[in-house]
Amino acid sequence: MNPSAPRDIPIRADPPTVRRHYLLAGCSEVEDRIAESSPRVTGSSPLALQYTTNVVIDHAVSGKRDKNQFEAGRENILWLDLLHGFGVKSQDTKPFASILKGENTYVGSFGIWHSFYGNRGCSLATERTDLRYLEQCTVYKQQREGLLRERPEASAAMLLVSDGVLLFENPRASTQLSEQIRQDLKRILRFRPDLSYLAISGEDLRVRIDGVLAEIEWLLTGTPGHEQAVED
Numbered sequence: 094m095n096p097s098a099p100r101d102i103p104i105r106a107d108p109p110t111v112r113r114h115y116l117l118a119g120c121s122e123v124e125d126r127i128a129e130s131s132p133r134v135t136g137s138s139p140l141a142l143q144y145t146t147n148v149v150i151d152h153a154v155s156g157k158r159d160k161n162q163f164e165a166g167r168e169n170i171l172w173l174d175l176l177h178g179f180g181v182k183s184q185d186t187k188p189f190a191s192i193l194k195g196e197n198t199y200v201g202s203f204g205i206w207h208s209f210y211g212n213r214g215c216s217l218a219t220e221r222t223d224l225r226y227l228e229q230c231t232v233y234k235q236q237r238e239g240l241l242r243e244r245p246e247a248s249a250a251m252l253l254v255s256d257g258v259l260l261f262e263n264p265r266a267s268t269q270l271s272e273q274i275r276q277d278l279k280r281i282l283r284f285r286p287d288l289s290y291l292a293i294s295g296e297d298l299r300v301r302i303d304g305v306l307a308e309i310e311w312l313l314t315g316t317p318g319h320e321q322a323v324e325d
Contacts (some may be wrong), residue, residue, distance in 0.1 A: 163246035264298035
């Protein structure tokens with residue numbers, strides 16, 4: 094059993110059982126709004142953890158772009174199981190992260206956040222990148238719009254990861270989540286609000302997402318002549 098998973102839920106439990114475990118009794122009315130998506134890989138969990146970012150995204154997100162799992166005019170929520178078979182952690186869903194190794198700072202992205210909120214042509218560094226030597230690093234350009242940009246029928250996505258459940262709302266949804274549903278969802282077991290993206294009243298989620306994308310572009314774009322200035 095995965096030590097990060099709830100003890101009373103087997104690691105290979107069927108997806109609806111896992112999903113229902115996370116929905117509190119007060120959220121039972123939410124379940125019929127959820128479209129199930131439980132990507133699986135065969136083999137042992139340690140082997141699955143060796144899968145690349147692209148494989149995880151392809152299994153978890155890309156396969157849902159062309160499937161019509163949603164009903165028009167409803168609050169549609171996509172449930173993505175990124176725990177079983179993948180072992181994705183909540184930190185892997187951040188738009189980017191930095192680590193220190195000695196005196197050096199490296200940044201990188203796992204790509205999951207981009208697969209929901211990124212736009213075509215935005216920058217993405219899936220490898221550990223030293224900001225001092227951007228010209229020597231590989232910066233990728235996203236090839237497709239993020240899932241929540243392409244599918245306005247999706248009101249939100251819920252991501253089950255090894256250390257919690259995240260809610261990614263769609264600011265471009267044709268039917269936004271109601272405040273009642275949002276309040277119910279925040280009561281889900283192991284909910285991680287600090288790593289979720291919520292379209293709460295008074296906050297413009299589009300502006301927040303655009304700001305994150307602009308920050309990534311700034312981080313991964315070198316300034317001509319700056320490298321020489323650093324050396325001097």
